[in-house]
Amino acid sequence: MSTQTSPVDTTNPITASTRTLRRRLANEDLWTRATAPVALVVLTVTFTIVNPKFLTWPSLTSMLADSTIPIVLALGATFAVTLAGIDLSLASTVALGSVTMGLAYQAGLPLWLCCLVAMATGLSVGALNGVIIGWVRIPDFIVTLGSMSLVMGLSLIFSQGKPVQIPERALTFVSITSVGGIRFNFLIALAIGVLLHIVLFHTRFGTHLLAVGDNPDAARAMGLKVARVKLAGYVICGLMGGVGAVLLTSYIGSSQPATNTDYLLKAIAAVVLGGVSLFGGRATIIGPILGAILLTFLQSGLTLVGVSAFYSPLVIGIVVIAAAMLMRGRK
Amino acid sequence: MSTQTSPVDTTNPITASTRTLRRRLANEDLWTRATAPVALVVLTVTFTIVNPKFLTWPSLTSMLADSTIPIVLALGATFAVTLAGIDLSLASTVALGSVTMGLAYQAGLPLWLCCLVAMATGLSVGALNGVIIGWVRIPDFIVTLGSMSLVMGLSLIFSQGKPVQIPERALTFVSITSVGGIRFNFLIALAIGVLLHIVLFHTRFGTHLLAVGDNPDAARAMGLKVARVKLAGYVICGLMGGVGAVLLTSYIGSSQPATNTDYLLKAIAAVVLGGVSLFGGRATIIGPILGAILLTFLQSGLTLVGVSAFYSPLVIGIVVIAAAMLMRGRK
Amino acid sequence: GCSSSSTPSSTGSSGSIKIALVLKPLDNTYFGAMAQGAQAEATKDGVSLTVVAADNVTDDSGQAAKLNALATEGYDCYIVNPTSQTNLLTGLAPISAAGTPIVNLDLPIDTSAAKSAGVNITTYVGTNNETAGQAGGKAMMNLLSKGDGVALIGGLVGDPGSNARLKGFTDAVNGTLTITQTVAADFDKAKAKSAAATILLANPNIKGFFTPSGDMALGIQQAVEEAGKKGQVAVIGIDGTQDQLKDIVAGGEPAAIEQFPYLMGAQSVQACIAAHSGKTIPTSVETPVLTVTKDNAQAALDAFPAPPSDFVVPNPFQ
């Protein structure tokens, strides 16, 4: 019975490779995923025409280095978004992480331990979010809205609003030193990307994360521990907030107690432009990375070509909408 | 055949009224909807114990007046959220509305026309969002993220970052004058609430809005014009942004070119605490109103009982999570 | 409705005075110092001080709501540093009507709007931000030569304080230096650093950066150093935070404009006490700015957060 040829054969007279190509072009996913890379190319070409300095090696590497923190945060946000959730506390986690790192440094701990403290802080915030979302089953939006305020409050209380300088060569090293022009911090972000790609697509946990994000009821019916998977997803997200805190502290050489909500919006914009569905269950790692680079190039490019501060939000808004429209228009 | 008694009679020996009560108590919706009112009562009792002045008529009416703008914006956000969407541009719409209102005033237009200009501005932003979301079918999140930046840019360009004073008695009148202690602006917000309740639950459009939010595919299959319904929902949301701009201008006596992103988060928090589902298709009007009052009472109450500025974000975060948890714990 | 708010305390005993301070956000070093100065003065004088703050620099209505809540409680004096020139007027109207003194700190309230709202400001304490910007311009002109290019890295676009400082600077250097571009970095150190790095790439001939915030100045200085242009590009920032002063001492930034927010906070409390005890006080006290360079940086740092010892600031309300 298993060898019987199906009477319903869908093979066409056209060759297999043409069919593959056609299927790929018709695939709506592909277009969604092409948004960030295509927009990136268009943007680069445009800026280079206006100011050829845009496409020079020093400029490119400097912009890539600037995209490090957005990339790491976008990768974190990807895990929340894949769960059909969101982590509004991400930006304030960065602030709290840098504050605890500063406190640890003031307390005289060695630098590597300070970095671990920042990451542990991010991880704890993620765990708090994950536990409440997973077990108490409150919508992620309201939980992380609450924890955003809570975490912001903690960093205000711990720091009394004052930044702590961390004048350590070893710390600023990663933001300054480069290999062939490409900065260490960017390489770190890429390494994290590779790691998370493996986690998402080559481990059981990754598959379970996608399944829970797609349909938690079906996932539960298949025996997945939905709450535990959600917890793990939010922990990764929080951890990336902690890593972002370390990178930020390394970049500016001090802690930063004030929450920069831009980080949050930029991270989520990068995730969405990168083709990750806000409804969960569908994700890539390369997409959010390209999305974060896109947004950084846009911001830096506007500064580079000398667009006034008053005009840059307008241009950013138009580009974001245009990037999204360009791709949808093809369907 | 239609008169035949069903053999599967589910009537129980317990009386009908007991059953109704039991059904109501077991109804998960009811608990979701009870979150805001219960939290409001708990909060009021707590604050009153700490400082009896909290529960005095002048204090209550003053707080209610302060909740006017959050209420109006929460009502606007309700329409986007009911569509399973979100309007991130809401806060920047308030800024742009106040800027265009200021420009109109500078141009010498009569005050009522200035107010109309602000509302028309909000309406236009809503229409822009609605058209792109409805017809181009880009996810609402990315569209309104783009328009947030775009609108922010416009208000900076139009205003050159400078507020315009509008020292008109007639304008500040609504924020100051009261009827039996209750300020006019709060009464206006209530009137808008009643109006939108009628729109949502007593018109065809309201039903269609819920249906589209619940399941756009099913709604389309039933012949609803999904894009048009979405447009109308976002227009209402934008219009509320415009009304918020008028109320803000009346409240602070000048235009406000810088966007206050708190408005956005507070509006959405109010909507969610008010029991409106972020997945769309289920909404109330009273819920978001109570949610907005809750958040305002919380903020003002902390100030009133003298919680230090450093601690208030922490407490707000805890209360938001606790309010949500309290109710879910009952399930 | 705050009929009970004007109960005068018994004469002389300042210990029973309750002062409310409504500030801009505390996660900003500048406003944080203001709160510290006020608190230190309050502790010294034995008065009670309640500090509330806006959630962010654009939190106009939230700050107003907090003032309204405090108004219900009935304090003996209100010190306000508003986020905009008019946002607190609605809340101040009943306070003023009850005859309670109001001290305006830092950002001046619009006088005509205050008059039409029936708000009587007892006194203003603060630096004229344009003056501070001008001082920055002068310091920059001392360091550069005619025609050199400078870039401005502002705070939040539309923030009145930031705008006034930039305007003061622009007015001062007009005709001498060339302002190549103005960008906004939202008072964020990382953003300021990144913007400065980009500007240095786009315009290698740039000779100076001016910024209205101390945190941003530090970030810009880092960008300059990482571009290998330490000493060739002058970074001047307003605020004069402790870290800025340290950086000047260490040979980083060439100059800063110290604005003494700590002093402003302290003076506003002094004004409250004076007003409450019925003294006639000046309607405006302008706190001075100090241009800090390598010459006087160590002295300024030693005295921080108070002004350096040779910089005498008497209590103007005695």
Next chain:
Amino acid sequence: MNDIKVELRDIRKTFGSVEALKGASLTARRGEVTAIVGDNGAGKSTLVKCLTGLITPDSGTITIDGKDVRFSSPKHARAAGIETVYQDLALSDQLSIWQNLYMDRELTAGIGPLRFLRRGEMKREAHRLVADLAVNVPSVTRAVKRLSGGQRQAVAIARGVMWARGLIILDEPTAALGLRETAQVEGLIRRVVDAGETVLVVSHNFEQVKRLSSQVWVMRAGNVVQGVRTEDVSGEELVGLVTGAITAV
């Protein structure tokens, strides 16, 4: 030609690389039940959606009452009196039963733009209608989400029957239904046909097809490969036609 209610000619539809319809044609006569049968994935639901305007076919013509039509949206099909019970797109889950029944056909009162819903009347009517179907459905104010599979299906069918004026299309209407409910629905279909409506039904249940329909179309891999009068074919022959074991009767 006057007894032909619907004619589909050479309908093609491709989804990406999947050719769901490869030129399907069929007709349905006025006032009788026409059945479509075929394997899973044969393209039955896609054909139905092309007819109701939910999908725009790549090519082909649709004729209703002798006139060429081109519905660009289900709204137009509904306006033309065509009601459909889709296999997958039935109901708005969080809305109540009565709201689903009256979707886009709400009763209103008022004048001009000021029109308000007649909620009470719609609830009462909905209750009567559901009771008429004798399906064990709880209160009509209940959200559709909590109904059992069969209860949901019953609501969808009730809606279709309620509003059809000329043609009603049912895509596997009794797949989720129990014995009694199936009998009920079949009775309903007969009543509807007796009242002069035309019915197009997709079904995997050949007994049902034999019981109900006058004409059967067999689909296979995107094509309509056979059309026969039901009376001319036995159950076994129908099976043979579907599986491809026989190619004509």
Next chain:
Amino acid sequence: MNDIKVELRDIRKTFGSVEALKGASLTARRGEVTAIVGDNGAGKSTLVKCLTGLITPDSGTITIDGKDVRFSSPKHARAAGIETVYQDLALSDQLSIWQNLYMDRELTAGIGPLRFLRRGEMKREAHRLVADLAVNVPSVTRAVKRLSGGQRQAVAIARGVMWARGLIILDEPTAALGLRETAQVEGLIRRVVDAGETVLVVSHNFEQVKRLSSQVWVMRAGNVVQGVRTEDVSGEELVGLVTGAITAV
């Protein structure tokens, strides 16, 4: 007692005010097909969910292989070798067919915590399995979302059969299936039973129940009102039992 694989005793479950189960009891013998029939809303799916741990019953006991069990999650039921094809909770739409087939049973390689998916192997195996079912399903790397109703059902059944070790529960498995596919699934069930598995099937199709099962339980309004050996009952009697026209055979 050794030939009783599953016994449910006096299971009760209330959702809000709806008493979905009012003390249902039944047994299923090892190595045979046991069917559950009943009207829509009778509580069949709820009973199945109680057995698999997806729902915790309010009261009642569940015995498997003579031992009282209490599954607090479907994970435990699956670990005990029980696989279920739910009526409504079948698949993760956006995941591919092979990912669905191997859900929570993924093959990995590696040591300790460093375990990576054997994607290639799973895809190959999944392909073989689906081909075996002879359902016309496209490439196993395709997302489940775009499959037709019957194709989806086939994937869900394939998964159940693939992993069952002892008991497989099918809730209306062939409702969406065509003739050929239904025959295929029935053949599969017979093969599974021949291999010693126990099968519990919910179905509205009485012919199928007669063809497949050895024992039938009739549910009505939350109760199991009758249990008979299939051989002792005719199709008409079964109909009578379900509708309540007769109360015993």
